Amino acid sequence: MTAVTASDAVAAPRPKYGSISKSRRWALRWSYFFLVLFAIFFLTPPIYMFITSLKSSAEISAATNPWWVFEPTLENYIELLTQNQYLIFFRNSAIVSVCVVSITMIISVLAAFALARMKFWGSATLATGVFLTYLIPETLLFIPLFKTFAFVRDTTGIELMNHWWTLIILYPTLTVPFCTWIMIGYFASIPKELDEAALIDGATWLQTLTKIFIPVALPGLIAATIFAFTVSWAQFLYPLAFTTSTDQLVLPVGIVTTLIKGDVFNWGQIMTGALLGAAPPLIIYAFLMDYYIAGLTAGATKG
Amino acid sequence: MADIAVSRAGTVNGAGGRTSLHRLMQRKSTVAFLMALPLITVIVLLVVYPAIYSLHLATLNKSMERFVGFGNFTFLFGRETFWLVVKQSCIFAITAVVFKALIGFVVAHFVHNIPSKGQRKWRGMLLVPWVIPPAMSTLAWLWLFDPSYSAFNWILALFGIDPVPWTGDAYWARFSVILVNIWIGAPFFMIMYLAALKSVPEQLYEAAAIDGATWWQRIWYVTLPMMRNIIAITTLFSLIVTFANFDIVRVLTAGGPLDHTHVFATWAFRVGIEGGDIPLGASVSLFMVPILAVAAWFILRDITKRGNEA
Known part of the structure; x- marks a missing residue:
C-alpha cells in the first residue's frame, strides 16, 4: 500500500534543495517556536490557577495586572486546609478512589485472565461486550440508575442516595470495562509457552495467574491502576447527581458547589481548591508518566 | 494448546x-x-x-405511573429547546473533534521533529490538560472568562480591544465551550498520533526524500496512510466522549445563556434530575444512542478486522 503510494510521489516534480542539514535546522527552529506557542496555550489555565491561588481577595478584585502576584500570600491554602469541609471532600475522594481502584483491579484482572487464556462458552462475545460497555457513556446511565436507587430504597429500605460510599458501587461501571480490555491485551501478548510450562509443572490456574501473568504484565497492571484512579478521582456527573449533603461530597463536586456561595465567587479559594484537587493525578502523572501514556495508547492500539 | x-x-x-x-x-x-x-x-x-x-x-409519564408510548418523544419534537440542543450537540461535537484532531496532529509532528532527548519533556508538558480532572480545569477557564475580571480581556484591553463576553453571549459561549473542550482533548490526540508516528518506518521517509517528495507529499503519501487506523479509531473514540460530554458545559455555562450551550447530557440532567421529570430526562439522553451506536459499530468493525489480520 505504502510502497505504491510512495512511488506515486516520484511522478511529482523534484524540488530544488540545497543542504538538507540547513533545511532541517530551520524545521527544528520552527518546531520549537510552535511548541512554545502550544505549551503556552496548554499550560495557561493551570498556571493561572496557581497565580490566583497566591492572591488575597483584595488583590483579586483590584484592577491590577491579573497575570502577576504583587503580594503573594498562602492564606488561601491555610484557610482551605484548616477548614473541615475541604478536608472531608478530600477524604471522601481518597477513600472512594482507593476502594474503586482495588475493586476494579480485582474484577478486571480475574476476568481478563479468564477471557485471554481460558476459553469458555460465550467468552468471545463477552470480550466484545466488555469493549461495548466501555463505549457507553455515564451520561446515558445516570438517570435510570437514579430511578433504580429510588426503587431500591422503596422496596428494601436501603438508602443508596446521598452517601459517598454509593459512588464505590457506581464508579466500577466506568473503570472495569476499560481496565479489563487493556488487561486482556496485555495478557494475550504473553507467550503461551510460559503458562504451558507452569501447567506441566503442576501449577493451578490461580498460581499461573499470580506467579506468571501478574508479574509479567506488571506494566499493564500499573497503567490500568493509574487509569482507574484518574477516572474515579475526576468523575463529576455521578457525585453531582447522587450526593447532595456537604459532608458526602467528593472533591470536584465539593469545589464547584460549596465554594461558590450564592453569587459570590471566592476565586482565590476556588482556584486553590481546584489546584490541590488536581494535585494527586498530576503527581502520579509526574512520576509514572510512561505507564500513564502506555495506558492511554493501549486502549486503541492493542486488541 | x-x-x-x-x-x-x-x-x-x-x-x-x-x-x-x-x-x-x-x-x-x-x-x-x-x-x-x-x-x-x-x-x-x-x-x-x-x-x-x-x-x-422513556415511555412513562412524569409521575411514572402511566404508559405514554412515544408521548415523551413527540413532546420533545414539539419543543424549540430540544432542537436547539440537537443542533448544539452536533456543532459542539463535530467542531471540537475536528480541531482536536488537527491540533493533535500538528503538535505531534512538532514533537516528533525535535531531537528525541527533549521529546519526553515536551510530551510531558503538553499532556497536562488531559491529566487535570476536567471539572477543575474548567473552573480555571471559568475564572479566565469571568465577566468582570477576565484575564484574557485584560490582555485584549492592552491592544485596545473591547472586552469579550466569553460566557455571556450565545455565540461566544459556544465558542468558549468548544475551546475548553479542544484544550482538554487535543493532548490525547497528540499522544496517540505521536505513538503512531513513531511506528512509521524511517526508511519510508528516506525513500520518499530520495524520490524528491516535498514535506506535503511525505505527509500525504507516507504519514497519513500509515496512521489511518489510529486516526480513525482516535477520532471515533473522541466523538463518543465529546458527544456525551457533561463536565465542561455544566461547569462553564450550565447550559446558559438561555439554553444556548446545552448539549444532550446537560439538558438531560437539567430536565431529569433538577426538573424532576425522570422519564423526559431519560428520553433526552436516549437521543445520544444513534450517534454512539454508529461510532461504536465502526470501532468494533475496525478492531475485529485488525484482530483477524493478527
Whole structure:
C-alpha cells in the first residue's frame, strides 16, 4: 500500500534543495517556536490557577495586572486546609478512589485472565461486550440508575442516595470495562509457552495467574491502576447527581458547589481548591508518566 | 494448546485419557466462568440493566405511573429547546473533534521533529490538560472568562480591544465551550498520533526524500496512510466522549445563556434530575444512542478486522 503510494510521489516534480542539514535546522527552529506557542496555550489555565491561588481577595478584585502576584500570600491554602469541609471532600475522594481502584483491579484482572487464556462458552462475545460497555457513556446511565436507587430504597429500605460510599458501587461501571480490555491485551501478548510450562509443572490456574501473568504484565497492571484512579478521582456527573449533603461530597463536586456561595465567587479559594484537587493525578502523572501514556495508547492500539 | 500438554502429561501418568481430560476441560471452563462472574455482574447490573431500563422509563409519564408510548418523544419534537440542543450537540461535537484532531496532529509532528532527548519533556508538558480532572480545569477557564475580571480581556484591553463576553453571549459561549473542550482533548490526540508516528518506518521517509517528495507529499503519501487506523479509531473514540460530554458545559455555562450551550447530557440532567421529570430526562439522553451506536459499530468493525489480520 505504502510502497505504491510512495512511488506515486516520484511522478511529482523534484524540488530544488540545497543542504538538507540547513533545511532541517530551520524545521527544528520552527518546531520549537510552535511548541512554545502550544505549551503556552496548554499550560495557561493551570498556571493561572496557581497565580490566583497566591492572591488575597483584595488583590483579586483590584484592577491590577491579573497575570502577576504583587503580594503573594498562602492564606488561601491555610484557610482551605484548616477548614473541615475541604478536608472531608478530600477524604471522601481518597477513600472512594482507593476502594474503586482495588475493586476494579480485582474484577478486571480475574476476568481478563479468564477471557485471554481460558476459553469458555460465550467468552468471545463477552470480550466484545466488555469493549461495548466501555463505549457507553455515564451520561446515558445516570438517570435510570437514579430511578433504580429510588426503587431500591422503596422496596428494601436501603438508602443508596446521598452517601459517598454509593459512588464505590457506581464508579466500577466506568473503570472495569476499560481496565479489563487493556488487561486482556496485555495478557494475550504473553507467550503461551510460559503458562504451558507452569501447567506441566503442576501449577493451578490461580498460581499461573499470580506467579506468571501478574508479574509479567506488571506494566499493564500499573497503567490500568493509574487509569482507574484518574477516572474515579475526576468523575463529576455521578457525585453531582447522587450526593447532595456537604459532608458526602467528593472533591470536584465539593469545589464547584460549596465554594461558590450564592453569587459570590471566592476565586482565590476556588482556584486553590481546584489546584490541590488536581494535585494527586498530576503527581502520579509526574512520576509514572510512561505507564500513564502506555495506558492511554493501549486502549486503541492493542486488541 | 495448553490442554494438549496437560492431556499428554495425563496419559504418561496412566491416569486414563478421555474421561479425566473431559472433566478437566469442564472444570477449566467453570473456573474461567467463575473468574469472569464479577465482571458479568457489574456489566449486567450497572450497565445493561440501566440501559434497557431507560428505554422503559422513556415511555412513562412524569409521575411514572402511566404508559405514554412515544408521548415523551413527540413532546420533545414539539419543543424549540430540544432542537436547539440537537443542533448544539452536533456543532459542539463535530467542531471540537475536528480541531482536536488537527491540533493533535500538528503538535505531534512538532514533537516528533525535535531531537528525541527533549521529546519526553515536551510530551510531558503538553499532556497536562488531559491529566487535570476536567471539572477543575474548567473552573480555571471559568475564572479566565469571568465577566468582570477576565484575564484574557485584560490582555485584549492592552491592544485596545473591547472586552469579550466569553460566557455571556450565545455565540461566544459556544465558542468558549468548544475551546475548553479542544484544550482538554487535543493532548490525547497528540499522544496517540505521536505513538503512531513513531511506528512509521524511517526508511519510508528516506525513500520518499530520495524520490524528491516535498514535506506535503511525505505527509500525504507516507504519514497519513500509515496512521489511518489510529486516526480513525482516535477520532471515533473522541466523538463518543465529546458527544456525551457533561463536565465542561455544566461547569462553564450550565447550559446558559438561555439554553444556548446545552448539549444532550446537560439538558438531560437539567430536565431529569433538577426538573424532576425522570422519564423526559431519560428520553433526552436516549437521543445520544444513534450517534454512539454508529461510532461504536465502526470501532468494533475496525478492531475485529485488525484482530483477524493478527
